[in-house]
Amino acid sequence: MNDQSISAYIISVVIALAFLLIAAIISNLIQFEVGSRPKDAQKRKNWFWILAVLCPIVIFMYGFLVVRPDILVPSMRDKYTIALSVGAGVAFLLYVILGFVLSKIFKHGKLGNWF
Amino acid sequence: MNDKLFVIAVGGTGMRCLEAFTHLCAIGMFDNQEIEVLTLDTDQNNGNKSKVENLIQLYTRIKSSDGNSSPNADTFFSAKLNLHRFWTNYEGPGRENYRNISKLNTGTPDEQEENKLLSDLFLDKNSVQEFNLAHGYRAQTHLGSQLMYHGIVEAARSLASGKDVKVEEKELETFLGRLEKAGSNAKVFIFGSVFGGTGASSIPVLPKAFQDAIKIRSGGKSSLDLSQTKFGSTLLTEYFSFKKPDLKQMSTKDDSVVADSSFFPLNSQAALHFYQNDPTVQSTYKRLYLIGWPVESKVLGDEKGDGKTITGGANQKNPCHITEMMCACAAYDFFASTSGLDNPKAEYVYKAIEFDNGTFNFDFNDFVGNENKAGDIFANRLGAFLSFGHIVLSRFKAATQNSHGTKGFIDLLVTQKVRDYVTISDDETIEIDNYMKEFAYNFDNQKFIPGWLYQVRGTVSPGRFMFNDKAFSFTSKELENLDVGALFLDESHHWDKSLISNRLNTFTSTLIEKGQPRQEQKVNTLKEKFLAHIYNAITISQKF
Numbered sequence: 001m002n003d004q005s006i007s008a009y010i011i012s013v014v015i016a017l018a019f020l021l022i023a024a025i026i027s028n029l030i031q032f033e034v035g036s037r038p039k040d041a042q043k044r045k046n047w048f049w050i051l052a053v054l055c056p057i058v059i060f061m062y063g064f065l066v067v068r069p070d071i072l073v074p075s076m077r078d079k080y081t082i083a084l085s086v087g088a089g090v091a092f093l094l095y096v097i098l099g100f101v102l103s104k105i106f107k108h109g110k111l112g113n114w115f
Numbered sequence: 116m117n118d119k120l121f122v123i124a125v126g127g128t129g130m131r132c133l134e135a136f137t138h139l140c141a142i143g144m145f146d147n148q149e150i151e152v153l154t155l156d157t158d159q160n161n162g163n164k165s166k167v168e169n170l171i172q173l174y175t176r177i178k179s180s181d182g183n184s185s186p187n188a189d190t191f192f193s194a195k196l197n198l199h200r201f202w203t204n205y206e207g208p209g210r211e212n213y214r215n216i217s218k219l220n221t222g223t224p225d226e227q228e229e230n231k232l233l234s235d236l237f238l239d240k241n242s243v244q245e246f247n248l249a250h251g252y253r254a255q256t257h258l259g260s261q262l263m264y265h266g267i268v269e270a271a272r273s274l275a276s277g278k279d280v281k282v283e284e285k286e287l288e289t290f291l292g293r294l295e296k297a298g299s300n301a302k303v304f305i306f307g308s309v310f311g312g313t314g315a316s317s318i319p320v321l322p323k324a325f326q327d328a329i330k331i332r333s334g335g336k337s338s339l340d341l342s343q344t345k346f347g348s349t350l351l352t353e354y355f356s357f358k359k360p361d362l363k364q365m366s367t368k369d370d371s372v373v374a375d376s377s378f379f380p381l382n383s384q385a386a387l388h389f390y391q392n393d394p395t396v397q398s399t400y401k402r403l404y405l406i407g408w409p410v411e412s413k414v415l416g417d418e419k420g421d422g423k424t425i426t427g428g429a430n431q432k433n434p435c436h437i438t439e440m441m442c443a444c445a446a447y448d449f450f451a452s453t454s455g456l457d458n459p460k461a462e463y464v465y466k467a468i469e470f471d472n473g474t475f476n477f478d479f480n481d482f483v484g485n486e487n488k489a490g491d492i493f494a495n496r497l498g499a500f501l502s503f504g505h506i507v508l509s510r511f512k513a514a515t516q517n518s519h520g521t522k523g524f525i526d527l528l529v530t531q532k533v534r535d536y537v538t539i540s541d542d543e544t545i546e547i548d549n550y551m552k553e554f555a556y557n558f559d560n561q562k563f564i565p566g567w568l569y570q571v572r573g574t575v576s577p578g579r580f581m582f583n584d585k586a587f588s589f590t591s592k593e594l595e596n597l598d599v600g601a602l603f604l605d606e607s608h609h610w611d612k613s614l615i616s617n618r619l620n621t622f623t624s625t626l627i628e629k630g631q632p633r634q635e636q637k638v639n640t641l642k643e644k645f646l647a648h649i650y651n652a653i654t655i656s657q658k659f
Contacts, residue, residue, distance in 0.1 A: 029615055032623035034527065036512040036519040041530045107532045108627050 004071055005083035011067075012059045012087030016095045019055040023048050023099065027110045044113040048099060055095050056088035063087075119297035120150045120450055121290075123321065124306045125263075126251060126313030128351065130154065130163035131435055132306035135443035137170050137196070138554055138567055142500040143650070144447055144483075144493065145194035147186045147637070152198050153290045155321075157251045157266075157313055159202040159283075163433060170553055171198045177546055179640040187637050190647040191500060201287040203266030205248035213244045213258060216265075252312035254382060259316020264324045271328035288332065295329050299343035302456075304446040309386035310353040310379040319389075322346050322399035345456045347402045347449040349442045350390055350463075353379035354408035355433065383407070391463070401456045404445035405465040408438050435570040437477070444482040451489065474578030494581070495659035498608065501568065501586060502599045502653055504555040509594035510619075513548040514557045520548035524649060531627050536645045543642060556589065563589045579604075600656060610656040618656075626652035 027044040063084040071077045103114040124133035133154065139145070152171060156164050178184035178192050187193040209215045219230050238244050243255050252259030270284040271291075280288075294301055305321060307314020326339040356379065390396050390403060455462065469476045479497070480490035506524075507513050513520025521544040525536045557564040565573060572580045572587050580587075586602040588594050600610030600618030610618040630652035632638050638647045 031617055031620040032527075034506060034510050034523070034619045034623060036510075036516065036523060038527065038530070109531070109624075112532055113530070 002076065002079065004067075004076055004080040007067070008063055008080055008083035008087045009090070011063060012084075012091040013094065015059045015062070016055055016091035016098075019051045019058075020095055020098055020102075023051045023114075024102070024111060026051075027113065030110065032110075041113040044110055048114040052092065052095055052099070056092045059088040059091050060084055117300050118302045118450065119293070119300045120145070120148055121153070121294060121297070121301055121303040122150055122306070122446060123153045123155055123303065124167065125155045125317040125321070126307050126311060126315075127156075127158075127161060127163045127433065128308035128311060128439070129306040129314045130156070130161065130167045131433065132349070132351070132439045132442040134163075134167045134170060134435065134567060135440045135571075136306070136446055137167065137174055139443050139447060140194040140196060141174060141192055141550065141554065142496040143189065143191050143193045144496060145450070146188040147193070148450075149186050149195040149197065151290055151293050152196055153287070154198070154200050155202070155263075155313075155317065157203045157205055157248055157262075161251075168198060168200060170550075171196050173546060173550055173553070177543075177550055177646075178643060180543060180642075183640065184643065185637065185639055187639075187643055187647065188635060190632075190636050190638060190643070190650045191496075191503070192643070192646055199286040199290040201267075201270065201283045201290070203248075203263065204281070204283070211247055211249070213238060213248070213262070216248070216262070219244075252316050254310075254312045254315070254378065256312065256316045256382075256386075259312055260320045263313070263317045264320045264327075267321075267324040267328050268331060271331040274332045275334060287328075291325060291329055291332065294325065294344070295333075295337055295339060297344075299340065301344045302450055303344065303346045304449050305346065305348040306442055306446070307348070308351045308353075309390065310351075310383040314351075315382070315386060318348050319393065319396050323395065341399050342459070345401045345449075346399055347404070347446070347456075348400060349404045349406050349445050350387060351438060351442055352383035352387065352405075352407040354436055354438045397461045398459070400461040401458065402449055402452075402462045402464060404442070404448075405463060406438055406441050406445065408436075434573075435567050437475075437571050437574045440571050441482070447483055447489075451487075475575055476579035477575060477581055478579070479581055491659060494603070494608070495654055495657060498582070498602055498657060499650055499653040501555065501582065501602060502657075503649055504551040505586075505594065505597055505599040505602075507548055507551045508555060508557075509591070509597060510599065512595075514552055514555075515591045515595060517558075520544060520551075525645070527623065528627070533627060536641060536648075539641055539645060547642075547646075558591065561591070563591075565589070603657075608657045608659065622652060622656045625655050629655055 026047045030040050030043050030047075032038075033040040063080070068077060068080055068084070071080055099114050102111050104112075106112055122133065122136060124130050133152065140150070154164055154168055158164065174192060174196055175182070175184070175198070178195065184195055186195045204210060205212075205216070209218075213234070214220075217230070217234065219234060220227060222230070234240075234244060238255075238258055243258055246253060248262070252262065267287070270281075270287050273280055273284050274288050294303070303322075305318055307318050309315045309318065322339075322341050322344075326341055330338045356377070387405075396403075449456075466481075468481050478490075479494040483489040483493045485491070507520050509515055511519040511521070511523030519526075522541060525539060525544065528535070529537060553566050554568055555566045556569050557566065569587060569589070576587075581604070582602045583604050585593075585597060588597050598618060600612070600622060603609060611621045612618045613621075626648070630648040632644045632647040632651065636647045638644045
């Protein structure tokens with residue numbers, strides 16, 4: 001595995017964790033609604049899945065538009081693209097799995113609304 | 116405390132005082148107590164009586180649907196109330212009026228003549244002896260005292276004989292049995308007015324009537340030691356008036372006597388003179404609370420509009436007044452007293468309230484004092500119950516749109532995966548909603564219907580009444596946007612909020628994380644646990 005591929009995986013993991021943090025912050029900022037038709041729990045769930053979808057897209061776009069043009073060797077560029085794609089997929093899975101774990105750890109809290 | 120508590124409500128005013136007392140029980144002012152409640156009236160169909168009896172039955176069902184509730188501590192609905200109902204029967208042939216019930220026309224001619232002369236000496240022949248007793252004693256206390264004593268003793272004789280025992284006599288027997296069993300541990304508080312009819316007639320004779328009834332029922336084997344059993348009562352003077360009865364209404368024999376509220380101040384004055392000097396009252400009561408309304412009495416309207424003065428029956432449903440709440444608080448004081456009740460003669464107590472610019476101003480301590488932090492406890496529990504009411508009635512729209520209500524709390528907890536209360540049925544949550552409507556308010560087709568606390572506050576307004584004015588909002592829009600965590604005048608008891616969290620958000624977090632019932636609250640049924648959970652979360656939020 002070359003340096004570019006490793007950087008693609010590192011970027012993927014970092015961005016996945018950052019998105020998870022953002023999802024947690026947004027969920028906590030959404031107030032509990034004490035009313036006859038509360039929508040707060042659904043809002044938290046929606047934001048979690050919106051960020052889940054955005055996470056691999058952002059990783060791929062970042063790598064493809066920012067990092068990839070600087071790789072001059074075509075074969076290395078192709079390997080980086082493959083690593084970026086795998087990394088985006090792994091990041092999505094990591095985001096969902098960690099989100100699930102957090103949701104179960106804080107099941108009575110706002111993060112519990114994710115699952 | 117080993118005291119066994121008994122509460123007796125007599126007459127229409129007594130029933131409304133009992134209503135206030137029931138609400139004090141609902142907010143949680145009588146921890147660890149099982150209280151025997153007796154409603155006593157001549158008028159089985161009286162609107163105030165049926166209202167408070169329905170309220171107590173609702174209270175009991177809220178604690179437990181199958182009757183297996185128990186006294187709790189430091190929570191809503193903490194006291195267990197056992198309702199007993201007794202009414203003197205003035206229906207049917209030979210029982211409609213004094214002349215018939217006293218059998219003036221029986222016996223030998225000489226006996227008849229003597230009885231008639233004696234009756235005519237004390238009771239006006241053409242009015243007092245003739246009016247229909249089914250609507251009470253109509254401010255004729257000299258007649259009422261005699262008949263109330265007679266009614267209780269008659270029931271005791273029926274119970275002793277065991278023949279044709281009526282349902283109300285059985286309920287009286289249960290009450291008397293528990294009073295007898297409690298003996299010197301019994302604390303009995305009697306609610307009634309001194310200016311009207313039934314209550315004013317009964318307060319002086321009830322201790323003696325119960326003593327004699329217990330003796331008769333047991334065939335002389337048992338009695339009630341009036342020097343040991345602690346009786347207390349309110350001497351509640353006039354605080355409302357109503358339209359003077361017209362001659363047309365008084366032209367019938369049944370209505371030949373109608374209470375005239377213009378005589379209420381005079382009745383009160385005479386009654387106070389009597390209570391101050393009567394040796395029987397002085398020896399049978401331990402403490403008497405003087406309660407009055409020293410400003411212009413509120414005139415009760417005739418909503419039916421037929422021009423008749425309501426003498427009783429189902430139509431007698433008068434609005435609630437702060438003096439009745441003070442009577443309920445007098446009962447709290449009496450029950451909470453650990454000293455001063457062993458004196459051989461009755462103690463007469465009173466207090467004064469701040470009066471400024473033509474209005475009274477009430478703080479929490481004015482109701483219950485602050486001995487053993489009673490004022491703080493009262494503020495905490497009344498404030499918590501009012502916040503709970505606003506959330507159920509307006510946020511969860513039980514009153515404003517007749518939906519969700521208490522079930523909204525259960526759904527909210529389920530959303531956060533707290534499933535402890537999912538087996539509480541919709542019907543059971545509706546009963547809690549209905550109680551809150553009685554306590555605070557309701558809407559009937561957009562029309563605001565004030566409940567007990569709002570009615571009480573209405574008698575003080577624009578004076579200060581413990582909470583800030585917004586706590587008593589009454590339009591659906593204001594109520595739906597009301598900040599339920601900021602009802603107190605003292606901001607230190609407002610629920611916490613921050614830049615990123617409003618008060619309800621903070622409260623909900625507390626509800627989920629810290630509200631679970633504690634062992635010392637002694638809650639057993641699921642509904643008791645649920646109510647304790649809500650109570651705990653609000654109490655923590657109020658920072659008491």
